[in-house]
Amino acid sequence: MWKLRALTALYRHELLWRLRMSIGAWLFRNRPLGDTTLGAVIKQIRDVGAAVIPGYYSEEEMRALETVCEEALSRADTEAKPPQGYRRIPGGIRYQHMQKRHPLAQRFARDPLIVALAAVFNGKFKMPSLMYGVTHDGRRDGASAERPEPFGHHPHTDAWYHMFKALTPMEPIARENGPLCFAPGSNGIQPEASDYYVEMYKVAKREPEVMKKLKQTGVNAGGETYNATGMPDDVFAAAAARFSLAYGEAGRGDLILFDTRCFHYATKLEQGERRILWMYF
Numbered sequence: 419m420w421k422l423r424a425l426t427a428l429y430r431h432e433l434l435w436r437l438r439m440s441i442g443a444w445l446f447r448n449r450p451l452g453d454t455t456l457g458a459v460i461k462q463i464r465d466v467g468a469a470v471i472p473g474y475y476s477e478e479e480m481r482a483l484e485t486v487c488e489e490a491l492s493r494a495d496t497e498a499k500p501p502q503g504y505r506r507i508p509g510g511i512r513y514q515h516m517q518k519r520h521p522l523a524q525r526f527a528r529d530p531l532i533v534a535l536a537a538v539f540n541g542k543f544k545m546p547s548l549m550y551g552v553t554h555d556g557r558r559d560g561a562s563a564e565r566p567e568p569f570g571h572h573p574h575t576d577a578w579y580h581m582f583k584a585l586t587p588m589e590p591i592a593r594e595n596g597p598l599c600f601a602p603g604s605n606g607i608q609p610e611a612s613d614y615y616v617e618m619y620k621v622a623k624r625e626p627e628v629m630k631k632l633k634q635t636g637v638n639a640g641g642e643t644y645n646a647t648g649m650p651d652d653v654f655a656a657a658a659a660r661f662s663l664a665y666g667e668a669g670r671g672d673l674i675l676f677d678t679r680c681f682h683y684a685t686k687l688e689q690g691e692r693r694i695l696w697m698y699f
């Protein structure tokens with residue numbers, strides 16, 4: 419029963435999403451964006467699952483962003499009770515919905531281009547919520563902190579459906595500071611992942627049996643149920659072999675657009691920091 423319900427939802431969503439993305443690509447085919455067009459970017463997100471707009475933010479904007487994000491962290495660290503959405507693990511910090519308490523960050527949530535792109539992707543208008551994420555080599559925990567696995571280190575998709583996230587790195591992301599690893603093109607329905615999509619559907623619907631399992635294993639700690647089920651290794655390997663893997667290397671101030679239904683995982687940071695502003699819809 420769950421399976422039939424999930425697969426019906428999966429294919430229905432796929433059809434409508436492809437229709438929206440194709441119409442959007444055509445509508446915006448002449449709208450310039452960097453050295454390409456918005457239409458071409460929409461097509462790339464549809465077919466590859468990821469696109470990068472180099473140098474989207476100016477140096478001035480990036481400096482303003484760093485200031486507000488770092489201030490948000492230092493305030494969160496001095497408060498008796500950590501704000502909602504704020505989490506620290508060794509080597510990692512995440513502050514979700516940070517714009518709620520730091521209105522200066524709002525300007526990054528009000529970008530008409532990103533909001534329009536998300537509207538095509540999701541079929542509705544919504545302003546993003548902002549998350550500031552820091553992955554670091556231990557220095558922010560006191561020099562000797564061990565680096566454990568980062569958030570999202572196991573191969574997964576963020577949801578059973580196409581999920582849009584926009585992000586910008588505050589320093590160049592290279593192989594040593596933990597780029598995201600993903601399989602370009604795997605955002606389309608992958609036949610070998612059908613049981614995984616069904617599991618993810620159940621997670622999204624908070625099916626009691628699945629929720630109990632997640633609680634027992636502790637993998638949904640902090641409410642991050644979306645990537646909690648973890649993809650079976652053979653499913654990831656099969657898709658990785660078909661599509662080959664890519665690393666999300668990018669520059670400071672680039673805008674990365676990502677369909678998080680791409681098979682992906684966070685690689686381990688070896689050195690330095692990786693500070694990112696994430697925009698979730």
Ligand SMILES: O=C(O)CCC(=O)C(=O)O
Nearest residue numbers: 569570576598645683684
């Ligand atoms: O931090 C990253 O690079 C991605 C983490 C991730 O995939 C997730 O949290 O879902």
Ligand SMILES: [Fe+2]
Nearest residue numbers: 570575576645
């Ligand atoms: Fe993820």
